[in-house]
Amino acid sequence: MTNSALSELIYSDITKTPADYEAMYPARELPEGAKVTRLGPSPTGFIHLGNLYGAFVDERLAHQSGGVFYLRIEDTDDKRFVENAVETIISSLAFFGINFDEGVTENGDIGIYGDYTQSHRGEIYRCFAKKLLAEGKAYPCFLTEDEITEIRAKQEELKIAPGIYAGWSKYRDWDKDEAIAAEVEAKIKAGEPFVIRLKSQGTPNASGDDIRRNTVIDSVRGKLEVPENFQDIVIIKTTGIPTYHFAHAVDDHLMRTTHVVRGEEWLPSLPIHVELFNYLGFELPTYCHTAVLMKIGEDGNKRKLSKRKDPELSLDYYRSQGYHPAAVREYLLTILNSNYEEWRMENPDASIDEFEFTTEKMSSSGALFDLDKLNDVSKNTMLRIPAKDIAEFLRSWSAEFAPEYEYVFKDMALLEQILDLGRHDARPRADLVYARQIMDFISYFFEESFRIEDEYPAEAAADVKAILEGYMATYDHNDDNGTWFDKIRALAVELGYAAKPKDFKKNPDEYKGHVGHVSTVIRISLMGRAQSPDVWTIQQIMGEEMVKSRIERCM
RNA sequence: GGCGCAUUGGUCAAGAGGUCAAGACGCAGCCCUCUCACGGCUGAAUCUCGGGUUCGAUUCCCGAAUGCGCUACCA
Numbered sequence: 069m070t071n072s073a074l075s076e077l078i079y080s081d082i083t084k085t086p087a088d089y090e091a092m093y094p095a096r097e098l099p100e101g102a103k104v105t106r107l108g109p110s111p112t113g114f115i116h117l118g119n120l121y122g123a124f125v126d127e128r129l130a131h132q133s134g135g136v137f138y139l140r141i142e143d144t145d146d147k148r149f150v151e152n153a154v155e156t157i158i159s160s161l162a163f164f165g166i167n168f169d170e171g172v173t174e175n176g177d178i179g180i181y182g183d184y185t186q187s188h189r190g191e192i193y194r195c196f197a198k199k200l201l202a203e204g205k206a207y208p209c210f211l212t213e214d215e216i217t218e219i220r221a222k223q224e225e226l227k228i229a230p231g232i233y234a235g236w237s238k239y240r241d242w243d244k245d246e247a248i249a250a251e252v253e254a255k256i257k258a259g260e261p262f263v264i265r266l267k268s269q270g271t272p273n274a275s276g277d278d279i280r281r282n283t284v285i286d287s288v289r290g291k292l293e294v295p296e297n298f299q300d301i302v303i304i305k306t307t308g309i310p311t312y313h314f315a316h317a318v319d320d321h322l323m324r325t326t327h328v329v330r331g332e333e334w335l336p337s338l339p340i341h342v343e344l345f346n347y348l349g350f351e352l353p354t355y356c357h358t359a360v361l362m363k364i365g366e367d368g369n370k371r372k373l374s375k376r377k378d379p380e381l382s383l384d385y386y387r388s389q390g391y392h393p394a395a396v397r398e399y400l401l402t403i404l405n406s407n408y409e410e411w412r413m414e415n416p417d418a419s420i421d422e423f424e425f426t427t428e429k430m431s432s433s434g435a436l437f438d439l440d441k442l443n444d445v446s447k448n449t450m451l452r453i454p455a456k457d458i459a460e461f462l463r464s465w466s467a468e469f470a471p472e473y474e475y476v477f478k479d480m481a482l483l484e485q486i487l488d489l490g491r492h493d494a495r496p497r498a499d500l501v502y503a504r505q506i507m508d509f510i511s512y513f514f515e516e517s518f519r520i521e522d523e524y525p526a527e528a529a530a531d532v533k534a535i536l537e538g539y540m541a542t543y544d545h546n547d548d549n550g551t552w553f554d555k556i557r558a559l560a561v562e563l564g565y566a567a568k569p570k571d572f573k574k575n576p577d578e579y580k581g582h583v584g585h586v587s588t589v590i591r592i593s594l595m596g597r598a599q600s601p602d603v604w605t606i607q608q609i610m611g612e613e614m615v616k617s618r619i620e621r622c623m
Numbered sequence: 624g625g626c627g628c629a630u631u632g633g634u635c636a637a638g639a640g641g642u643c644a645a646g647a648c649g650c651a652g653c654c655c656u657c658u659c660a661c662g663g664c665u666g667a668a669u670c671u672c673g674g675g676u677u678c679g680a681u682u683c684c685c686g687a688a689u690g691c692g693c694u695a696c697c698a
Contacts, residue, residue: 110698145697213696229625230694263696289628305696312698336627336693359629360691402647406636409647431636433629434691441635441648495661553657569657587657599659
């Protein structure tokens, strides 16, 4: 039996040839330098910050170069499928501003390079597997799980590399032994299960200078000396479904991907991919192996690493806390490109599209996720978003994650005023970080959530009634900020408090306290807390009626 | 165990064979100030370790340590 006969025996149903697919999926006509990238999530629906991080690289690379960014569903692992995962993936990413030009969408595929779901592409993979079989670059392997375990045990004993490679599967060299050839043929005809393995040309267990290496340029890491592969890895599983490695080679070639962005956990399998592309006669894409994002424990600053299933790292966590997508994007960019932050300081109002993102500026060591930094970036980002937009954002956030705040959105014009408080001053306030925090920050504006949280300052506790009565006696809602405060100062002096904090500090024995203490009494009566933005401005937003009723309530 | 990748303050990081080793977040103090925030100033804090190359290494080389990853018919 020849290789070709074997390939026919196994894949008699495959009538197309690789050339047919090459013709079906011609090279893309794109401007010079345009990059084609893809995101290939498995459909578990679980997206974390790390996925977003990688997706950003893909998205920026493609859209900055006038290229194409497409979504391919990598569902070759049948055990992992979760219902509605695709919708979740698309909507989560869209929420953070990641949009695809091509590939899988909620309403079917877009683009001529499909199908974009790997489980629908079986025929294509088998066609290329058939080609490798016919060329003697792959072989059917009937080793059972038990046999493989046995082989592994033996290899461990010998202290050599585990796995199936030259010398370990008798099916590898079936064509050199008539008995095995006959066995293979009989097994296939009998319908026994088997996998297709790559027949690697590498030298097993070479060491030192004997290891042949290929030079691959990684866009993030620079020059990589990739050792040659010698493992006969599985390319088609018993189920007829390809492994990631094989699907990657076939898909990224046929879909004409130019840049493969993936986490550094793929680095060890790069040798396999180099050999596969080589065998298949495909041009190697440009790889961008990104560093993995790690996490810092919220309790203290213990260094806690984290991969998947960490709720802290889940995208939904940030959505439910109410971080604005622009803030998360901004944060990700600052850790993605070391020169971004600097650029942002120089171009505070520029669109992120104007920033030239490069893979060379990416760090090759993993960054720890830093919540403090996110919060800082967020409050500055919020400053650039109009109050009207923030109000809308909060409303949709509340509808999805925190319906208990419904009352906040009864009067959107009022909410806008509240959110804009102090944001247009010469030195604008940066109080707004994320939705949950904002809800607390503005809670005193609403009767539903107003409550007295802080105690009156000790210096003025005895005079609360006098202060509030004095305040009401001269209160005029039409006073301007200056007049209003002059009255408080006068009241303070009248009651035996220093007009300025400095006076009190100099002669603490001459006064009960200072204006600050007096105004804190007013502040607490109105806002329930000792710290807040400017009282006069808040009063203007609250309106005369609410001001008076709150003060009187405390008298 | 083997292999791969990584290693500049607490965190993110710039950086070049000779620098007082940028900057940001966080922290501390001071200033501004009716509180807070904003802003300003100041400060504490870093080149993982050991060899080598060199007149000189944080920077180049080699080891080690540490961390992470891979070592599947998972991706």
